[in-house]
Amino acid sequence: MSTSRLEAFSDGVFAIAITLLVLNLQVPRVPPGGLARALLEQWPSYLSYVVSFFVIGIMWVNHHGIFRHIARVDRWLLFLNLVLLLGVCFLPFPTALLGQYIQADQDARVAAIAYACTSSLIAVGFNGIWTYAVHRGLLHPTRVDHERARATILRFGLGLLVYPVGIVVAFFSAPLSLALFALIAVYYLFDQTSSAIAVPGSDPEN
């Protein structure tokens, strides 16, 4: 199977998951004149909505960043990609938990742990895909610098350590853990590692 099918399917899943997040927002049923206040009191829902929106959006960007270096897909890679998508599809649920319970002290931390575990699953998926593709020689033969690609695995692995930290932080403070995941998303938006392994002069697209 070529990567284009896998990418089109993954694109669809990312696009749907990012759009479904809005279903977590409830229309408040209030007595006359109470809407403004009720909407403002829902701020945790908006906050977790916006964070998850950018988290999924930026994961979509990085999914392409990875797959433009991969030339072939085998069954194990399909399976690893399904693990990644499982986490992406699941994310609206802990997002809803955070939106509901972020002000509830002990329960907020439970919600944050659920969020951090889901994010970690996605990170495991990303790392599994990249490590497997590099070791199995599924990268593009001419466009990718294989030496440098192999060197990135360690860096990817280190990045993986941030997520367990996120879980530990979630045990102490839900808002801090949410801020940490927002930060990771911003970091990944501007981290250009994937272009660093491209062979100079080769066309990264197509």
Added chain:
Amino acid sequence: MSTSRLEAFSDGVFAIAITLLVLNLQVPRVPPGGLARALLEQWPSYLSYVVSFFVIGIMWVNHHGIFRHIARVDRWLLFLNLVLLLGVCFLPFPTALLGQYIQADQDARVAAIAYACTSSLIAVGFNGIWTYAVHRGLLHPTRVDHERARATILRFGLGLLVYPVGIVVAFFSAPLSLALFALIAVYYLFDQTSSAIAVPGSDPEN
């Protein structure tokens, strides 16, 4: 990253957001014989549904109108496009608010303000994308008349002023503000600015 990926992902998000609007419509639970009346009393939900449907549909048209002039995408443009999509994905929520509260005087204006703010965010996204793409030289080198493209920025910026007006109108009358946004949508359907900057004789597609 080429624009085709970004466009395919954005297409998916527009298509899902426009289809999810129907989930705002509730099946009334009524005593025997009461369905017709209950359905008719939901007219604000249908009205806001139809307006938002065409607003999103026409935004989709204009998204393509803009991106067919853009040749390359960098990380900042990706981010600006995510801001635009954030507004599009969020729109079903203020649409539901309007459907629920448009007859509720004070709360109707709160709902209309939420709708106007979301529309303004989308307008900011559109303008940000266009201004950034023109200044950064991301436009198509041979198909776009760069002189004329630069001239459109001011016109785009003026268009941006309509949205704050929509917010102000929402403070006084929810139906008037909804009518204003329906009007803007129709205006953008027939405004052909994007073809005005095409180099004559060049193929705007592909």
Added chain:
Amino acid sequence: MSTSRLEAFSDGVFAIAITLLVLNLQVPRVPPGGLARALLEQWPSYLSYVVSFFVIGIMWVNHHGIFRHIARVDRWLLFLNLVLLLGVCFLPFPTALLGQYIQADQDARVAAIAYACTSSLIAVGFNGIWTYAVHRGLLHPTRVDHERARATILRFGLGLLVYPVGIVVAFFSAPLSLALFALIAVYYLFDQTSSAIAVPGSDPEN
């Protein structure tokens, strides 16, 4: 704008609308041992689900049947296509109404009228697209037999009469009206009109 963009967007909307139908089905909350009976009592929901599923699926087939003869898209055609998609996106709502009220005598007929009106809107969209495309010369210049294409407009127009009949039938019997729409769907699955206007020897695809 070429037709490929419009078709990709419409494909997305059809795919989402057909999949969202399942959200109309409620998990019954019953005392122990009551699930089997509760599920069987929901048969009207399954019936309207299956009918709407095939109605949307076959509309998708015919949407392609029409657009493979159309070479160019202008703003009015975009608008007519949005009208068609408005009906498609709205269909899950009258489907839910029918599922809820098909056994409720008077309310069943109200639900059936809503269903028939939505179907009629879609039929108007289809006819508008075809009539406009033929008259405006938007059909493919070499692959379509324009004489025969013009002749199909009347036949399309006659087909349009079936839908008001569906509305009238709905005033008397909801199940009969639902059966009528199922029949129309099957008829359109095997009606091959669109290939009848292809120029012999031309490749209808691409």
Added chain:
Amino acid sequence: MSTSRLEAFSDGVFAIAITLLVLNLQVPRVPPGGLARALLEQWPSYLSYVVSFFVIGIMWVNHHGIFRHIARVDRWLLFLNLVLLLGVCFLPFPTALLGQYIQADQDARVAAIAYACTSSLIAVGFNGIWTYAVHRGLLHPTRVDHERARATILRFGLGLLVYPVGIVVAFFSAPLSLALFALIAVYYLFDQTSSAIAVPGSDPEN
């Protein structure tokens, strides 16, 4: 109609169905400090979520495995594919039933039967597509070994027998039946039958 349209539409439906599964998960409303326990008590929902996620994901893989051998699509094949998609779109409903009732003894078996029947419908769709495509000569003329393709029909037919077994098992034990369907999914992930009928040296993609 070429297969690419059908595949793109089916891809969309698979992607949406797999993402909608998350809507079955409810945010528990609990008194302070009760979230962790309430979330853990929802384990049947997560279990059925994960099983259905991989079932749909792997069906998507096999849908491509089948359609890359098919060169042409006629109206009957479109209809058979709609039957298959009907089952895929419906799957979130029995998944929700299982999540709700898997611990409820008698009702658990009712939910498992619903799940098994839906899976069987999908299996009938897959077999119908393959048998019809082989007999009708819709397979790719040069890339597929037709002798071997014909031989696979019997094997496909035998596979079909597993699903009625799943229904019978569901009459006795819901968890066992869910485990059986998880097992079938894993089996199909690593079963490479579809590549066995490719003509050696031919490019299975495009």
